[in-house]
Amino acid sequence: MTALSQIYEKSNIGSDLLKPLQTLVSSDLERVNAIILDRLKSPIDLIPTLARHLIAAGGKRMRPMLTLACSALVEHNSDRPIRLAAAIEFIHAATLLHDDVVDESELRRGVPTANSVWGNQASILVGDFLFSRAFELMVEDGSLDVLRILSSASSKIAEGEVMQLVSSKDVTTSQNTYLEIATYKTATLFEAACQVGAVLDGPNLENERALASFGRNLGLAFQLVDDVLDYQASSEMIGKNVGDDFKEGKITLPVILAYKKANEDEKKFWQRTLGTKQQNAKDFGQALAYLNKHRALDETLTHAQTYIHYAQESLIKFKPSPYLSALFDLCEFCLKRAF
Amino acid sequence: MTALSQIYEKSNIGSDLLKPLQTLVSSDLERVNAIILDRLKSPIDLIPTLARHLIAAGGKRMRPMLTLACSALVEHNSDRPIRLAAAIEFIHAATLLHDDVVDESELRRGVPTANSVWGNQASILVGDFLFSRAFELMVEDGSLDVLRILSSASSKIAEGEVMQLVSSKDVTTSQNTYLEIATYKTATLFEAACQVGAVLDGPNLENERALASFGRNLGLAFQLVDDVLDYQASSEMIGKNVGDDFKEGKITLPVILAYKKANEDEKKFWQRTLGTKQQNAKDFGQALAYLNKHRALDETLTHAQTYIHYAQESLIKFKPSPYLSALFDLCEFCLKRAF
Numbered sequence: 001m002t003a004l005s006q007i008y009e010k011s012n013i014g015s016d017l018l019k020p021l022q023t024l025v026s027s028d029l030e031r032v033n034a035i036i037l038d039r040l041k042s043p044i045d046l047i048p049t050l051a052r053h054l055i056a057a058g059g060k061r062m063r064p065m066l067t068l069a070c071s072a073l074v075e076h077n078s079d080r081p082i083r084l085a086a087a088i089e090f091i092h093a094a095t096l097l098h099d100d101v102v103d104e105s106e107l108r109r110g111v112p113t114a115n116s117v118w119g120n121q122a123s124i125l126v127g128d129f130l131f132s133r134a135f136e137l138m139v140e141d142g143s144l145d146v147l148r149i150l151s152s153a154s155s156k157i158a159e160g161e162v163m164q165l166v167s168s169k170d171v172t173t174s175q176n177t178y179l180e181i182a183t184y185k186t187a188t189l190f191e192a193a194c195q196v197g198a199v200l201d202g203p204n205l206e207n208e209r210a211l212a213s214f215g216r217n218l219g220l221a222f223q224l225v226d227d228v229l230d231y232q233a234s235s236e237m238i239g240k241n242v243g244d245d246f247k248e249g250k251i252t253l254p255v256i257l258a259y260k261k262a263n264e265d266e267k268k269f270w271q272r273t274l275g276t277k278q279q280n281a282k283d284f285g286q287a288l289a290y291l292n293k294h295r296a297l298d299e300t301l302t303h304a305q306t307y308i309h310y311a312q313e314s315l316i317k318f319k320p321s322p323y324l325s326a327l328f329d330l331c332e333f334c335l336k337r338a339f
Numbered sequence: 340m341t342a343l344s345q346i347y348e349k350s351n352i353g354s355d356l357l358k359p360l361q362t363l364v365s366s367d368l369e370r371v372n373a374i375i376l377d378r379l380k381s382p383i384d385l386i387p388t389l390a391r392h393l394i395a396a397g398g399k400r401m402r403p404m405l406t407l408a409c410s411a412l413v414e415h416n417s418d419r420p421i422r423l424a425a426a427i428e429f430i431h432a433a434t435l436l437h438d439d440v441v442d443e444s445e446l447r448r449g450v451p452t453a454n455s456v457w458g459n460q461a462s463i464l465v466g467d468f469l470f471s472r473a474f475e476l477m478v479e480d481g482s483l484d485v486l487r488i489l490s491s492a493s494s495k496i497a498e499g500e501v502m503q504l505v506s507s508k509d510v511t512t513s514q515n516t517y518l519e520i521a522t523y524k525t526a527t528l529f530e531a532a533c534q535v536g537a538v539l540d541g542p543n544l545e546n547e548r549a550l551a552s553f554g555r556n557l558g559l560a561f562q563l564v565d566d567v568l569d570y571q572a573s574s575e576m577i578g579k580n581v582g583d584d585f586k587e588g589k590i591t592l593p594v595i596l597a598y599k600k601a602n603e604d605e606k607k608f609w610q611r612t613l614g615t616k617q618q619n620a621k622d623f624g625q626a627l628a629y630l631n632k633h634r635a636l637d638e639t640l641t642h643a644q645t646y647i648h649y650a651q652e653s654l655i656k657f658k659p660s661p662y663l664s665a666l667f668d669l670c671e672f673c674l675k676r677a678f
Contacts, residue, residue: 044501098467102460121441124463125500128437128470132493135474139486147478147486154471161464162383 017333018060020326025068028082032064035086039133050114050126055093057109062222063088063193069330070197070211072323080200083137084146088193090134091150095157095189097127102165103248145199153192160184164250169277171259171270173251182223182253183216190219210314214327217311222334224304227252228297231288243284249277253303255287258296266290301335308335356672357399359665364407367421371403374425378472389453389465394432396448401561402427402532408669409536409550411662419539422476423485427532429473430489434496434528436466441504442587484538492531499523503589508616510598510609512590521562521592522555529558549653553666556650561673563643566591567636570627582623588616592642594626597635605629640674647674 022029036055040048064085071081099105100113101120107113115123131154138147163181167173194215198207230245231254245252251274259270269290273283291297308331318324361368375394379387403424410420438444439452440459446452454462470493477486502520506512533554537546569584570593584591590613598609608629612622630636647670657663 042498042501044498044505046505047498047501095467098463102463120459121504122501124437124441125497125504128434128466129494129497129501131467131470132490132497135486135490136494139483139490142483144478144481144483147474151471151474151478155468155475158464158468158471159381159383159386162381162385162461162468165460165464166383166385 015333015337017329017336020322020329021065021069024072024322024326025065028068028085029061029064031079031082032061032068032085032089035083035137036089039086039090039137042129046118046122047126047129050097050118050122051093051130053111053117054096054108054114055089057111059109061089063092063189065330066190066193066215066218067197069323069327070194070215071200072197073211073318073321073327074198074201074204074207076197076201078200080141080143081197083141084196084200085193087134087137087141087150088189088196090130090137091154091157092189094127094130094134095161097123097130099161101127102161103244103250105244105248107244143199146196149192149195149199153188156184156188160186160188167251169249169251169275171251171255171267171275173256175253175256175260178251178253178256179220182220186223186226187216187219190222191216194218206317210317214311214314217307217314218331218334221304221307221311221331224253224300224307225334225337227254228300228304231291231297246273246284246287247279249274253300254291254296257299258291258294261294261296262290304335308332354672354676356668356675359661359668360404360408363411363661363665364404367407367424368400368403370418370421371400371407371424371428374422374476375428378425378429378476381468385457385461386465386468389457389461390432390469392450392456393435393447393453394428396450398448400428402431402528404669405529405532405554405557406536408662408666409533409554410539411536412550412657412660412666413537413540413543413546415536415540417539419480419482420536422480423535423539424532426473426476426480426489427528427535429469429476430493430496431528433466433469433473434500436462436469438500440466441500442583442589444583444587446583482538485535488531488534488538492527495523495527499525499527506590508588508590508614510590510594510606510614512595514592514595514599517590517592517595518559521559525562525565526555526558529561530554533557545656549656553650553653556646556653557670557673560643560646560650560670563592563639563646564673564676566593567639567643570630570636585612585623585626586618588613592639593630593635596638597630597633600633600635601629643674647671 037052040051040055042048067085067088068081096108097114100108101115101123105113106116114126134150138150160181160183163177164185167177167181191212192215195208195212198204198211227245230242230252232242255270255274259267262270269286273279273287312328312331315324315327376391379390379394381387406424406427407420435447436453439447440454440462444452445455453465473489477489499520499522502516503524506516506520530551531554534547534551537543537550566584569581569591571581594609594613598606601609608625612618612626651667651670654663654666
């Protein structure tokens, strides 16, 4: 185990790095949460019940915080980011509900998934509802630019999910394909959340590009760190079962990097465990050993670090402010997060 | 069996009544189809493959035709209805993909469902993609009024589907609850498709209301006839398996009407077959016998006829034109359709 992953493993300062941002946006975030709860209302009780189960179970509200912070960074001053942050969280929640059905996940944010409580059917349909509600909120905001960014982001997220499904179980997936999937399925919504913040203050293509790039790179790093956590965190830390990706046969960057350096026996191991999902109780430990042998988790974190570097570079053009520092800290948090 | 259902059963003139509309919009509909095919494009082959399977398998393009015809009725003259008709068909296709997963359907429009060919996961995600693409098309059109109508309709459709899921297997579902479900899950998109046609020509609340009412009532009738067809059509006629609703434990209007008049034995029968879905080979025939005993299919068609009457009344304010006659004929088709 190298220095980087040791720092990463021991880190418990992750949450401290999130605090500056959380403090700055806390009152706005409460208003976002109020809108979320209000807009979950429906004559059909199951809809708010199921959706609240997911949304109230926590989650860091990363994407809404980004919209709030980025709009503050460009000194935009209105209530619009509040409603749009809620819309973005709705899109995120919709994709989570559908993801959990697709992945047959049982645990999310430390509690049973909606599909494991209410079944796949309800999760699919409530996901559709949340997605529609997101667009209703955007229409109320009235900006076609925002609608353009978020409808395009939604298409890309779905494309990323399909890409992931298609390459699922394919142990020969290339690093480039994987990064494309991560960009589409995860980074796109981070990018859109930040870009929307910039768009609100009227046309400023330079700000828009800078914040889009910030969000995209942050999102990519976020996904890569997630991939690592799935192999080495405890389930209390990440709120889902460690080894879920392995169990579901997901080909993530650590696996791709280890497979590249694998000998014939190892290749057979990956093919059996992820390619055909024939796994026994000892396989996860063996997988971890192979990943460590080739320093694949470390190397994944190095990639994440590079994206964080790009993300921070995108922010350089903005003048110093508490929001700017908080976003820099968020980048560090993303790398070191330990929960 | 009464006169109405005999006429209905023997009818083979249904498709003739659809022809006037099909002829009037045929060249526009070709352009709608071209947009649909173009917008299914994606770097991920599975997306157009799966979506084309559904969309190219046929379907009458009822909702796009309504948008085209209603915009022509208000003498709107632009290309906008073409793109919006494609968006509406995308929303419809997305709901079909998700419905078939929720209902575990195996046959749609006479061919195996997408979920039975490519699995539930792909159907869920491609549905999400189509839904997002629909909004992208609407954003390109640029009308916030249209976006408002269709995002609100999408929420209602999802609510209707959840309502249906919740009341599934509940043989005591009331007629009112059922009509609410049908309004939400089916009539809403018919209503929106027609209303959008009226909206394109600038604000004219009277036209908008009239065409929304036309669409809503037509959609309700459409759903009720569907419910009847599920019990008495042949699978060649409706392109799905007869008895699907029964097999899936769906409580449709015919069942609700028969249950209201049922004796204790019959109530036990409905409770066993639909309430607990314990069915044997003879049950479908028995169900049909009970429905006929209480004239429940006839009564359902009478309800459909009433809604068709309302739909036609909504059209009275428009001056005579080939489009107006074609929409009147469509109403008759909806009642008498035999495929």
